[in-house]
Amino acid sequence: MAPQHHRTSVSRLLITATAIAGLAALTACSGPAGEIDENYGFVVAEQNPDSEITIWADATRQPAVEAFQKAHPEVKVNLVVDDGSANGSATLQTKIALADQAGEGWPDVAFSTQTNDASWAAKETNGVQAFAAPLDKGYFDEDFLSGFTPGALDPVTIDDTVYGLRNDLAPVLFWYNKTLLDEFGYDVPTTWEEYQELGDKLASDHPDYFLGTVGDSFAGPYVFYWSGEAPIYQVDGDTFHSDTSDANSMKVTEMLDHMVANGTLTQDSVFGADFVAKADHLVAIPGPAWYSGALFQNPDSVNAAAGQWGAANPLTWENGGDVTGNVGGGMWYASSHSKNLEAVKTFLEFIVSDPSTAGTGGLPAYQSAADAWLSDQASSGFYDGDFAGAVSTAAGSVWNGWGYPNFSPETSWTKIIIPGIASGKTIKELSADWQKEMQNEAQAQGYTIG
Amino acid sequence: MGVAFVTPYTLFLLAFGALPTLYAIYLAFTKNNAFVGLDNFVRVVQDYRFMPAVGHVGLYLIVWLISLIVLVVLLALAVHGVRSRRLSTSVRFIYYIPGALAGASSVLLWLFVLDPSVSPVSGLLNLLGSDSFVNTIQIDRLPVVLAIIAFWTGAGGWIVIMYGALNNIPNEVMEAARIDGAGPIKTALFVQIPLLRKWISYMVILSLAAGTQLFVEPRVLSQASRGVVPQDYSLNQLAFLFAFKQNDFNGSAAISLLLLVVALGLSVFFVFRGGLFERD
Numbered sequence: 001m002a003p004q005h006h007r008t009s010v011s012r013l014l015i016t017a018t019a020i021a022g023l024a025a026l027t028a029c030s031g032p033a034g035e036i037d038e039n040y041g042f043v044v045a046e047q048n049p050d051s052e053i054t055i056w057a058d059a060t061r062q063p064a065v066e067a068f069q070k071a072h073p074e075v076k077v078n079l080v081v082d083d084g085s086a087n088g089s090a091t092l093q094t095k096i097a098l099a100d101q102a103g104e105g106w107p108d109v110a111f112s113t114q115t116n117d118a119s120w121a122a123k124e125t126n127g128v129q130a131f132a133a134p135l136d137k138g139y140f141d142e143d144f145l146s147g148f149t150p151g152a153l154d155p156v157t158i159d160d161t162v163y164g165l166r167n168d169l170a171p172v173l174f175w176y177n178k179t180l181l182d183e184f185g186y187d188v189p190t191t192w193e194e195y196q197e198l199g200d201k202l203a204s205d206h207p208d209y210f211l212g213t214v215g216d217s218f219a220g221p222y223v224f225y226w227s228g229e230a231p232i233y234q235v236d237g238d239t240f241h242s243d244t245s246d247a248n249s250m251k252v253t254e255m256l257d258h259m260v261a262n263g264t265l266t267q268d269s270v271f272g273a274d275f276v277a278k279a280d281h282l283v284a285i286p287g288p289a290w291y292s293g294a295l296f297q298n299p300d301s302v303n304a305a306a307g308q309w310g311a312a313n314p315l316t317w318e319n320g321g322d323v324t325g326n327v328g329g330g331m332w333y334a335s336s337h338s339k340n341l342e343a344v345k346t347f348l349e350f351i352v353s354d355p356s357t358a359g360t361g362g363l364p365a366y367q368s369a370a371d372a373w374l375s376d377q378a379s380s381g382f383y384d385g386d387f388a389g390a391v392s393t394a395a396g397s398v399w400n401g402w403g404y405p406n407f408s409p410e411t412s413w414t415k416i417i418i419p420g421i422a423s424g425k426t427i428k429e430l431s432a433d434w435q436k437e438m439q440n441e442a443q444a445q446g447y448t449i450g
Numbered sequence: 451m452g453v454a455f456v457t458p459y460t461l462f463l464l465a466f467g468a469l470p471t472l473y474a475i476y477l478a479f480t481k482n483n484a485f486v487g488l489d490n491f492v493r494v495v496q497d498y499r500f501m502p503a504v505g506h507v508g509l510y511l512i513v514w515l516i517s518l519i520v521l522v523v524l525l526a527l528a529v530h531g532v533r534s535r536r537l538s539t540s541v542r543f544i545y546y547i548p549g550a551l552a553g554a555s556s557v558l559l560w561l562f563v564l565d566p567s568v569s570p571v572s573g574l575l576n577l578l579g580s581d582s583f584v585n586t587i588q589i590d591r592l593p594v595v596l597a598i599i600a601f602w603t604g605a606g607g608w609i610v611i612m613y614g615a616l617n618n619i620p621n622e623v624m625e626a627a628r629i630d631g632a633g634p635i636k637t638a639l640f641v642q643i644p645l646l647r648k649w650i651s652y653m654v655i656l657s658l659a660a661g662t663q664l665f666v667e668p669r670v671l672s673q674a675s676r677g678v679v680p681q682d683y684s685l686n687q688l689a690f691l692f693a694f695k696q697n698d699f700n701g702s703a704a705i706s707l708l709l710l711v712v713a714l715g716l717s718v719f720f721v722f723r724g725g726l727f728e729r730d
Contacts, residue, residue, distance in 0.1 A: 087676045094694035101699065125697045126482075215584075217677055267584070269676060274567055414677030422584040440498040444696065 041137020042336050043129055051340045052076035053347065056092065057111035058084025060294075061167075061330070064357035068350050075343045084113040084330065087217045088408030093120055100128040108338040109347060111167070113330045115155040119406040121333055122156075122163040132156075132163040133336035144349060149395060152365040155404045156331055163333065165352045166365035170288040170329035171394035172223050174312045175296070178384040180209070180283045188284075188385075192228070192315045195286070196255050199264035202283060207263065212285040213275065214256055215267040217410035218327050220417060220427075223286050226325030226402050228252040228317060233438065235403030239450035240442035244431035251317065257426045267422060270294075276301055286315055288327035289391055293361025297382070310384030314394045323399035329365065363391055370395075406445045412437040471710070477703035490704035494692065497701075499682040506593070507684050511661045514597035518657060519650060522605050526612030527638050542613060545606035556603045557670040564595065584678050587671060592679065596667050604660075608653050615649045616642060651724020655717045662713045665690070685709055 034043040055065060055077060065079050085091045092112045099105040110131075121132035136145055145153070145162060149169060156164035174195075176188050184206060189195045195211065202209050214220050225232055230249040234241040243249060259265040268275040270287075279302045285291070292311075296304040314324035332352060334344045352358055358369035374388040416437050420430040427434075439449050478490055494500055525545070532538040548556065565583040566572040580586040587595060619642060627637045643650075665686040671679040672687075682688050685705055693702035721727060 083673075089673065089677070089681075090695050094690075097694040097697050100697070126699075267582070411677055411681060414675075415680040419584055419588050419678050422582060423588060444497060444499070 038138065040139045040341065041134050042139075044341065045337050045339050047341060048339045049342060050076075051343075052078050053108035053338070053340050053343045054078045054080060055109045055111070055347070056080050056082055056095070056107040057109075058082060058086070058113065060084070061111055061351075061360055064351055064360050067354075067357045068347055071350065071354070072346060075346060077347070080107065084111060085117070086113050087414065088114065088410035090408075092117060096121070096131045097125070100125050100131070103128070106131065106335045106337045108335050108340060108344050110333045110335065111330055112333070113328045114408060115326075115328055115331060116404040116406065116408065117331060117333070118156040118158055118163045119404055122158045122161070129336050130163075131333070131335060131337070133334040133338070133341075134161045134163060135165070135334065136162040139334070139341065140345065140349075144353075147353065147366055147368060149365055149367050149370060151398070151400075152329075154400075164331040165333075165348055167330035167332055167352060168290060168359040168362035169365050169370070169395050170290055170327045170362060171391070171398050172227055172286055172288055172314055172325040172327060173390050173394040174284065174286050174315050175291055176284040176310055176312060176384075177282060177308065178310050179308050184209075184283075186283075188310075188312050189315060190313065192255060192317050195284075195315055196258060198284070199259045199262060202264050203262035209264075209281045209283050210266050210278070211259065211264045211283055212287070213266045213268050213270060214260060214421070215269045215275075215418060216271070217408075217414045217418070219270075219287075220256070220413045221409040222325045222327040223288070224252050224256060224325070225249065226399060227286070227314065227323065229320055229323060229399050229401060231401065232435065233403050233405075233409045234401060235405045235447070236450070238447055240403070240405055240439065240447035241450050242435050242438045242442075244435040248317075248320070249431070250428075253427045253431055257428055260421060260427075267418070270301070279303075288329075288362070289394065290327070290329075290362030292363075292377070292383075297361075304382075306380075306382045307384055311387050311390045312385055313390050314397065321399070323397050324394050326398045326402070329362070330360075363395065405442060405447060407441045409438060412441060474703040474706050474710075477700050478707045481700050486700075490700045491708065494688075494701045494704045494708075497688075499688050499691075500685075500705075503682060503685045503688045506589075507662060507664055510593040510596050510664060510684075511658065513593045514600050514661055515654060515657060517597055517601060518605060518608070519654065521601065522608045522612055522653065523643065523646065523650065525605075526609050526616060527634075527642060529609065529613055530616040530642075531634060542610050545609045547606065548603050549607045551603060554666050554670055557599060557667050558674075560599050560602075561671075561674050583675065587675055587679055589679070589683075592668070592671075592683070596664070599667055600661070604657070611653070612646060612649060615646055619645050647724055648726055648728075651720045651726055654724070655720050655726075658716055658720070659713050662709050 036042060037044040053075065057065060057079065059081055061084070062079065062081060065077065069075075069077050082091050082095075083089055085093070092110055096106065096110070118132060122130050122134075124130045133139060136142065148166060152166040152169060153162050153164075156162060156166070174188070181188060184202075186198060186201065189198050199211050202211065212219070212223075214224075221233065228248050228251060230244075230252050231246050232242045232244055232249055244253070256265065260267070266275070266278070268278070270285075270291075282302065287295075295302045296309050302309075316322050316324075332348055334341070334348060338344050350357070352364070353366040353369050355364075355369050355372040358364035358366050359373055364370040364373050374391060377383065378388045412434055416434045417427060417430055420433075421427065442449060479488075480486060481489065529538055529541055529545075532541065551559070563569050563571060564575070564586045566575045566581060566586065567583070569575055575586060580591075623641060623645075624637065627641050632640065663686050664684040668679055668683040668687060669681075669690075672681050672683070682691055686709070689702045689705040689709075692698045692705065
């Protein structure tokens with residue numbers, strides 16, 4: 001009988017937490033509304049410069065936070081590690097919703113691996129002030145904010161107000177295994193058409209070698225469709241648009257189906273044990289800049305030797321523009337409810353711009369830190385080819401037709417496409433369902449379908 | 451003295467059972483503190499995720515409850531039939547062990563069992579046509595997978611309870627059956643199972659209440675599979691999404707209330723069919 005009791009008590013606890021939170025919110029609402037503080041541009045909680053700041057971030061960010069603690073021992077930090085809302089899990093939104101309802105329990109700083117959180121964090125919910133503090137209405141100096149790479153803050157800019165700071169840029173580039181390509185006598189492809197041809201050659205001459213994966217929630221939508229200028233995830237005001245039968249969408253779908261069928265695209269997650277086990281058969285992989293730290297220089301993953309891997313300019317379509325996709329690039333948010341906004345500012349400025357931590361393994365979004373990181377990478381000679389050039393080209397060519405609505409395309413990809421292809425269907429057969437699922441999600445979030 | 455024993459339970463029941471229920475009822479019929487009738491219910495029922503979730507939970511309940519009743523009764527009868535005292539005790543103990551694990555942690559254990567690349571029963575999974583974790587947890591296989599997990603964690607306790615109930619059957623009755631020439635099967639069918647009726651309906655009611663609240667298992671599977679098991683698989687998960695993803699606590703409360711009504715209705719059915727309130 002024990003498990004039944006466990007289960008009921010868990011859900012009871014949840015209901016109760018909700019209930020208590022709700023009651024608290026009702027009482028919280030009855031207080032007088034504060035006035036907008038001119039120095040900050042929003043309603044500020046009573047400040048206490050000695051208070052501890054609570055930071056929610058994922059494990060990847062932990063070393064950077066610890067570096068901050070070393071550099072700024074005067075700021076008391078309480079780091080709470082979560083999943084960084086990876087795979088569209090919406091952890092941050094869930095926890096903030098609970099805090100909003102309770103009228104307390106917000107962190108001072110929050111990190112998310114998703115780029116679309118400002119779509120809800122910049123809005124007041126059920127009468128509670130928007131969680132994300134506006135940063136360019138007096139809180140942060142204009143000089144500091146203008147130090148970001150142009151376009152880096154676009155996803156967190158809503159109605160001309162900046163609500164978050166970009167941790168890293170994550171443009172998709174083309175990573176290739178120099179050693180294997182040389183051994184097999186192949187050139188580095190520069191277009192998606194050549195990429196597919198390389199797949200055909202590999203499949204016939206060197207089976208078991210592969211060119212990437214579609215098994216990650218982000219791989220399909222961001223790496224392949226975004227790069228192909230596929231109009232499957234677009235927002236215009238309150239209208240959501242998705243068309244998986246558009247010519248651009250179809251060419252990507254057909255390439256993926258072709259390469260999944262011949263085995264040159266696998267269905268593993270790059271974070272899974274299966275991928276790591278096969279990593280010495282990986283010939284090339286299109287992927288974001290943060291693959292550098294997450295895969296190639298990670299002893300638990302590909303663990304490349306110096307000179308073995310290189311980065312090239314993003315692949316393009318012969319009939320398309322010179323554009324690429326983007327996979328996340330985390331965001332830091334300052335809580336508008338923080339009781340120690342100055343400490344929060346100290347922390348955020350350090351974490352995004354200090355060369356020792358900025359970018360947390362990927363390409364820093366802050367220009368000066370990015371320059372330092374790129375020249376470091378170039379001088380170490382770890383990567384073959386013009387690494388800095390490829391990264392800069394990619395960072396400047398992210399296709400701007402992709403939207404940032406209040407839900408992730410990753411959840412529908414994992415719900416429809418991943419199990420679908422695992423059971424032997426093609427993406428072409430599944431794409432109508434995928435589109436429908438995204439549109440349904442959009443409607444549930446209050447968008448109209450256009 | 452009696453009051454002292456009952457008070458803590460009553461307080462907890464009020465704080466964590468009755469009051470939240472009342473608050474949910476209030477939320478379900480209001481929006482922004484204004485009475486809106488059935489609007490919240492209409493909205494959640496029309497949501498595109500609602501009917502699939504009802505289907506998922508319904509299918510799971512059917513698979514699980516039927517296998518629970520059949521297997522628990524069979525296993526309890528088998529254990530009861532074991533003559534060796536030591537064997538009987540150790541078998542009951544082994545049955546009970548998985549029940550000592552809390553819900554979420556037992557699912558974590560099952561993550562390994564279900565992944566063919568690390569599973570100790572990968573051969574069996576391959577035989578069943580699953581070559582990867584994603585394939586094991588395909589949505590049409592989930593009711594069975596979840597039922598197996600729930601059976602593994604929950605059935606042991608019930609077997610022990612049924613065993614106790616079987617012990618309660620007076621010796622004279624069993625002896626009379628034997629003298630009349632009933633073998634083990636006839637005894638089970640015509641004597642033991644009819645006398646277990648109340649216990650079986652008791653088990654069904656509690657399991658039904660737990661089963662309709664399916665949440666932890668698909669939630670953990672969803673996280674572990676990076677979303678292949680959708681976040682909106684069960685009704686309780688949908689309520690969770692309404693509250694925390696859409697900031698719609700009223701819709702969330704409406705789903706909870708619907709669950710309560712359905713579980714109550716089914717429970718009433720089993721209470722009367724199972725004669726739970728009949729006095730001997």
